[in-house]
Amino acid sequence: MPEITPENTPALAATHIQSDEPLLFEISSPGKRAWQLPPLDVPEADLELLLPAGTRDDIAGFPELSEIELVRHYTRLSTWNYAIDQGLYPLGSCTMKYNSRLNEVVARLEGLAEGHPLQPAAVMQGALRLMRRLEAALAEITGMDAVTLQPAAGAQGELTGILIIRACLAARGNPRAKILIPDSAHGTNPATAAIAGYRVENLRSDARGLVELSSLERLMDESVAALMLTNPNTLGLFEEDIHRIAELVHARGGLLYMDGANMNALVGRARPGDFGVDVMHLNLHKTFSTPHGGGGPGAGPVAVKSFLEPFLPVPRIVEGEAGGLRLETDRPASIGRVRAFFGNFGMFVRALAYILANGSDGLKQTTDDAVLNANYIRQQLEDSYALPYATPSLHECVFSDRLQARQGVHTGDIAKRLMDYGFHPYTVSFPLIVPGALMIEPTESESREELDRFIAAMRAIAREAETAPELVQAAPHRTRISRLDEAAAARQPVLRWQPKAQG
Amino acid sequence: MSYPKNYRYTAEHEWVAAPENGRARIGITDYAQHALGDIVFVELPAAGAHLEAGQPLGTVESVKAVSEVFAPVSGTVTAVNTSLSAHPELINQDPHAGAWMVEVQLDDAAPLDKLMDATRYEAFIAEEQTGKA
CATH class of the missing domain: 3.90.1150.10 (Aspartate Aminotransferase, domain 1)
Structure with a gap:
């Protein structure tokens, strides 16, 4: 293989001849439109009557462009991206794996792509069946008993999981006050615990880069609601004392939460449900190859052991009469709804396609x-x-x-x-x-x-x-x-475009 | 940068200046600002707030990370260095003097003796630097 030297270093992505792309505001000219409405085929309504008082007729200075100008603007910008479809994307912790074209073909099937979440359950049996099937697959992969697909991404999955723990402990008489989090954790873990009303206590890592058992033994008491653990942890190391960790947490009446961000290191090899985890979330956009970041919305399903199932968000998809599925909302112990409708359905289709194809x-x-x-x-x-x-x-x-x-x-x-x-x-x-x-x-x-x-x-x-x-x-x-000067950008951010002063 | 001999230091890299009339200034050390990199934002408590030793008193945000600043001692905030909100870079430039964060009326001066003096703190950070790759 030829040696890469500074002299023959390949340039990054191809660029347009222009070295910079103006803002839409800067290439605007009055009167242009990128759309054309069809002729009105219903009686005209009086806007004055329909809109609340104080509604503006016009937005001054709004950019006006033709369709091709708009298309070119975004197409040029898109060529400045770096994507997994161009090359290795080794962003640790983010699991930027290839998103197979097969996923996209399946997600575009008309019956799946054109469904609407407000259709009655009777006419969306296929979509409900698909979600049930994905829930069952994720439960099997994780060794857990029940799954909700609702959370929109990993951090919302974490919050859903910790709210389930709080609801469970509250039902037992005391939601407790603290959550233990290792010092190697993702920053979202302490944020989740704080938003759920818990105080965070830091758990030290030892010379191996793993949870220091003596520190856990010292801190784990009846005031601790849960340990939030990432396994393998953010150093990419498997917590080999996981059984002992689970034992210590459970012995004091706490629950074990697992951040499933690194589940792609375990699928098919080890199941969190088998090593003592009570609640966990998954990132479909990491482990199960759905688009990530700007490429699409995330999805952060939460998997629980059976004793936590009553607390899962509503609605639940349950077996109805005559082999059909129905939506159940009357579940008094539920933490309620965490996301509109069913979550990011398009991601469920892709994740199930990935699981079944593999x-x-x-x-x-x-x-x-x-x-x-x-x-x-x-x-x-x-x-x-x-x-x-x-x-x-x-x-x-x-x-x-x-x-x-x-x-x-x-x-x-x-x-x-x-x-x-x-x-x-x-x-x-x-x-x-x-x-x-x-x-x-x-x-x-x-x-x-x-x-x-x-x-x-x-x-x-x-x-x-x-x-x-x-x-x-x-x-x-x-x-x-x-x-770029990162410090100046953070200290004096320019958050709004301003037109150049006239003259 | 040298560590003032009359300050006390914590394992979390905060300093407490020598108290005058029971009041002492608190800040973060040169080692801490170096590890954090360019500081871009600081969040501090209001005057009158009561700080509990070991509990977070505020946060500093750098281009790398957001970190909590822990109160080295318990006490009531009597003054806040408001210039840090417009000029967070002061923490990088002058961590041990101009970039003090809060001044507190100490609940009790005795716990200060449990913190590290400059010699011990310098040994502590030397060990932190060699301890990890």
Whole structure:
């Protein structure tokens, strides 16, 4: 394989001839329209009567463009994106795996794409059956008993899960006051606990990068509602004492919540329900290959053990008479509705397509391949970058910038230099327990060839950090826009476009 | 940057200046500002608020992360450094003096002795730097 050097570094994405794209406001000209309404075929109504008082007739300064101008504007912007469809997207913790075209074909089937959530249950039996089937598949994969698909994404799944725990403990007489969270956790965990009315207590990690059992033993008492644990944790390490952890939490009447963000390291190999988890969420947009970020809405189903089923959000889809399904809303212990209608239905279709297309053997192989790819990168880069924890990795590996920091090159610099080599950066400065973290998650989607290209780029950057640190510190050089002043952008954000002063 | 000899320090990298008439200023250390990177936003309590030792007194946000600042001692806030809201970069520039965060009337001066002095704190951060890769 040819060596990648600064001289032959491939440029990032293709760009339009124009080096910058004006705002819609700046390319507006009066009187243009990007739409045309059909002739009115119903009696005209009086707007004055329909709209509340104070409604504006016009919005001054609103951009006016033709359809093709609008299409070109967004198409040009879209060419500046970096996407999984262009190359490796090693953003650790985010699981940026390939979203198969098959998922999209199925999601566009007319009967699924054109359904409306306000149709009566009797005429949406297919959609309800699909959701029941996905619930059952997720329950089987996680080893849990019941699933709600409602939450819109991972963080809402967390909140739903913790509200279920609160409702359960309140029903037992005391919702309790605290939630324990390891210091390696995602930032959403403490935010969730606080919003659900709990105080957060930090649980230390030990030299292995795992939960320190003595710290858990000391902190776990009758005031603790739950332990929120990510397994494997954000270092990509499996909590090998998980049975003992579950035992300690349960012995004091607490519940074990699992953040399922890293479930892609377990599918087909280990089931949280079998290692003591009471409640967990899944990220369909990570583990089950539905679009992620700007590509589509998330979906954060919550899975529970049977004793928590009464608290799940309503409506529940239940078996009705004569083999049909119906919606049940009369469930007095339920925490209520957490999301309009049924959640992000289009994602359920894609996730089920992914699960059924892979089958149980295929799902197990995606897990094995994700773990293999992460360990290949770890092994290939451990001579170039410091590895803070020696514990074996699962689906992602975390390095630190300790070796490069001696030359004044930090993780953010290395990430920006990686863009010059045509890759999306890894996750920077997370998890927080590793100073100067480089968090790399290749997923199962990548070939050996693509991994080798990434490894070559990372090794080249490690050499540059030794021989030409200023080159890395000033990166990126080959992108459309060079290094931005992040601190100034955060301190003095410009949040609103203002027209240029006349004259 | 040196650590003032007459300050006391916590394992969470806050400092408490030597009290005068039972009042002491609190801030975060040079080590902390360095680890956080460019500070872009600071959230502090209002004057009159009561701080509980070990509990969060506010937050600092850098380009990398949002972190809590913990009260090193218990006491009532008597003054807040309002210039930090417009100039959070002061924390990067002058962490041990100009970027004090709050001044508190200490409930009790005795717990100060349980915190680290400058020599011990410097040994503590040297260990933190070598302890982890």
